[in-house]
Amino acid sequence: MISEIERVLNKGGILYINDYLINHDKRNLERYKKYQDKYGTYGIFELPEGAVFRHHTKEHIQILTEGFEQLLFKEIVYDTMNGHKSNGFYYIGKKK
Numbered sequence: 851m852i853s854e855i856e857r858v859l860n861k862g863g864i865l866y867i868n869d870y871l872i873n874h875d876k877r878n879l880e881r882y883k884k885y886q887d888k889y890g891t892y893g894i895f896e897l898p899e900g901a902v903f904r905h906h907t908k909e910h911i912q913i914l915t916e917g918f919e920q921l922l923f924k925e926i927v928y929d930t931m932n933g934h935k936s937n938g939f940y941y942i943g944k945k946k
Contacts, residue, residue, distance in 0.1 A: 918943030
């Protein structure tokens, strides 16, 4: 998705991302491990309701946004829909 945004966005255009980062608590580490083979990526997991989520590493976000000049990267903590806390971030970048 980011590569398509980069393709169609004009030079100097702004990219905004707001998403989740990898968590390091026991509950998340267990579910990352449980679904790693199924999805081929660490950080993806399923909820009992059937939803599939992905938490990202900061390094993965840096790779995805290489075509952008980073203007802001801020780590935050979200309250999830199931009442947990989760690491997150927002990113603002300008297309090079």
